[in-house]
Amino acid sequence: MKAIDDSTIGVVLLVDTEGRFLRTVTDGDIRRLLLDGAGVTDSLSRLPETRSITVGPSATPKQMIEAMDAKRIDQLPVLSDDGMPIRIVHRRDLGGQVLLSTPHIGEDELAYVNEAFSTNWIAPLGPNVDQFERDVAEYVGSAAACALSSGTAAIHLGLDLLGVGQGDTVFVSDFTFIASVNPVLYLGAEPVLIDSEPQSWNMSPAALERAFDDARRDGKMPKAVVVVNLYGQSADYDPLCEICAKYGVPILEDAAESLGAKYKGRSSGTIGKLGCFSFNGNKIITTSGGGMLVGDDPEVIARARHLATQARQPVAWYEHTEIGYNYRLSNILAGVGRGQMKVLDDRVARRRHVGDVYKSQLSDIAGATMMPEPDWSFSNRWLSCMTLDQVEQGKSPDEIIARLGEHRIEARHLWKPMHMQPILRHCRFYAHDDGANEPVSAGLFARGLCLPSGSNMDDDTIARVTDTLRNTLSAR
Ligand SMILES: Cc1ncc(COP(=O)(O)O)c(C=O)c1O
CATH class of the missing domain: 3.10.580.10 (CBS-domain)
Incomplete structure (x- = not known):
């Protein structure tokens, strides 16, 4: 004893x-x-x-x-x-399980949620929704915003507003999450997949140009181009906008992952005609689930609100003249969003810090490179990602993911490109390099991984991940 x-x-x-x-x-x-x-x-x-x-x-x-x-x-x-x-x-x-990206709630969210309860505004509209829309529009510098039930809903509505319908084509970033493409399919349109360029991992202007050349030759222009800002980093919009403007085709920005990021000082989500954000639980800020459509034409956004509430006509009875959706965000969840907007800049700063630590601590490891951030980009570093050189590093993402998993650290593959998805096998695809080289997106998928990136990781946890990663990458 x-x-x-x-x-x-x-x-x-x-x-x-x-x-x-x-x-x-x-x-x-x-x-x-x-x-x-x-x-x-x-x-x-x-x-x-x-x-x-x-x-x-x-x-x-x-x-x-x-x-x-x-x-x-x-x-x-x-x-x-x-x-x-x-x-x-x-x-x-x-140590605890370290996850890729978890919600990080601030101090005010609960007060807004409580307000929704105490005033009985338990509905897909209400003061929290209105204020959340104003907060996001003001933050990014858009004229108007419409709060929705998900980022996917925002993309769906956005494409609908741009006139995409049955039999149309839509050019979409190939290296993305399936939610960028699914809404194209919902509308009965055909996605044409555009590879990434290696500088930002986002849409390749060279591939886009070739896709447009073919579209012109075939006499069928796309109705819209969905440009994705991946892992919190903007695409290189100047050349992309120039090409799209030449053909008069609007850009819808899938900024689901990039709220708080900037392209040459302009807020991510505000460069295309319409921008879509996601507030899914794993995003830089969250409403547990939710999305936002932003744009500079208040009439278009007002129409988004109309379509998102079943397209009900403004008469005393229930009258419908077109297809609508039930896509509005709940007033309770918008309360969470209002609180989260107050801490967005802190969350961006912390995620950038996490990425900086990885970069500095792993800089001497041969063949391991963090996602590039061109000088025109200010990424929100939603996820810190790295690629492994096959020759210099020799280890595959699978090996690293398994090894980190043994240490209770979650890492994941990068997005599997859309042209490699069984459901999209029939879609046309334009590679960055017209020659025989592997598509950029396929190379990134084969050799890349996402690391734990949450803004609520403390310094000890970041150090634990970095040390484990260093040991794993340097092990013979
Ligand atoms: C690039 C991209 N587009 C769209 C979405 C869809 O957002 P949500 O999950 O809010 O529907 C996500 C995230 O989930 C995403 O990462």
């Missing part, structure tokens, strides 16, 4: 005369022994035989946590291959 008391973790290990592990002993074991009639001077060999849970010397933190969870315990002995105790590992020493 004295030994248990002296140990900071409340257990001692019982070993045989050779020092080999027999079992763990807790004060509960001794209490049961005494209740069973043992005297205080009796030997612990009276303890019943038990198979204490242990792990071997090469157990990963993930395996240790799984073993502890299975037995609902908080510590376990680590034994050498010949059964000698090496140490006792405690759950708290293993």
